[in-house]
Amino acid sequence: MQGSVFKEFSERTQSFLQVKTEVFFKINQLQEVFMKKFLGILGIILFIFGCGSNIKPEDHEALKNKNGELEKALAEKQKESETLQEEINQLKLQMQKISDEKTALENELKSEKETYSANMAEMQGKMEENEKLYSQNALKNPNISKNQEEIDKKNKEVESLKKDMNQLKDSLSKSLNEQKKLLADEIAKLKSQLKENEAKTQEALNKSKSVESQAEAIKKQIQEKEAMMNELNQKIAKLAEEGEKKLKEKDEEISKINQVYTQLVDELKQEIDKKEITITKLKDKLTIQVLNQVVFASGKASVTKEGEKVLQSVAKILQDVKDKQIFVEGHTDDLPIVSSIASQFPTNWELSAARAISVVRFFQNQGIDPKLLAAVGYGEFKPIVPNDTMENRKLNRRVEIVLLPMINKTEESTSEERSDTKKNEPIEKEKIEKLIENQKLEKSN
Structure with a gap:
């Protein structure tokens, strides 16, 4: 029963071993429970050896109660292992810390392995010593053989616990190696993504600079075009004013000519x-x-x-x-x-x-x-x-x-300006057409 509990615990926690602190904390809890139960059994054996033939029926009853407590404790641990599954799900949120804790985890795992091996060796020595004492006392006190079956059963449970612990240790080591490989792959992938993102960031930065340069150039063009438009508007206003003035003068001249014409015709x-x-x-x-x-x-x-x-x-x-x-x-x-x-x-x-x-x-x-x-x-x-x-x-x-x-000098100068204006008309027209075309492009963009 105990072996199946540890096996189930091992299977449920195998994929989450990268979170070192929580997993080893649970392992230490199991080791403490194991040691407590082992010491309880050891106490029972010592009690039996110490009492010899003076074992009373109520002591047998106490031994049974102790065994029941052990089974109850194991059942509680099974329940705790189910609770552990929920706790492990929460531990997934801490996976990003593993990169910083990897080195410490390896060192601590090595230390834990050494401690575990030392504890197991010490336990094995005590068990061998207890078995030796038990054999010696069995010859002196035949009544103790009545509990042999129960003790053998407990010994089997202890062996099963040892086996489960060894399996758990191997599983932890294997899972840790796998996790280290996954972490290495993930780190390499993240480095590649980081490099790619840096390249994209640099490209975006270059594009941003290019866009800023283009925006500045466009802004300058707009300012030039606005200045050109203002200049053209001023010229248009001036020409309109001059044209209106000339038109008025022409009307006056034509009116005078008509008057002279009429007078001459009459005369x-x-x-x-x-x-x-x-x-x-x-x-x-x-x-x-x-x-x-x-x-x-x-x-x-x-x-x-x-x-x-x-x-x-x-x-x-x-x-x-x-x-x-x-x-x-x-x-x-x-x-x-x-x-x-x-x-x-x-x-x-x-x-x-x-x-x-x-x-x-x-x-x-x-x-x-x-x-x-x-x-x-x-x-x-x-x-x-x-x-x-x-x-x-x-x-x-x-x-x-x-x-x-x-035709006075002012008119001659105006005539020359008109001539120059006519010469520049294609240029000004081209500028205006280009300006309108650029404005259309800017609106469409």
């Missing part, structure tokens, strides 16, 4: 009806075409009396125009200069230029600011119709008075 209605004068306007440009025959005699560059009347009517209206550039352009047909005037006007260029200058001088004499006046001769090189008929040649022989908006 020169008779000549217009005769188709000697043509007045055209295009937005802020006004052109007065006067046929040469109205202003000049054939081959001459001086203004005729009739021409002065017409030009006076024009000058009267142009005197109030202070913000327009007045260009006087001379034009001829493609017929060559006749020999009689070739010395004065070698080509149609000279003739057309001289006629334009005559009109400019006349306007100046009429009080028009000379700073607004300019003369140019185109000769036969800007016909309005082909020079293939007499009628067409008549139309091409003309003086054109062209009114255009004044």
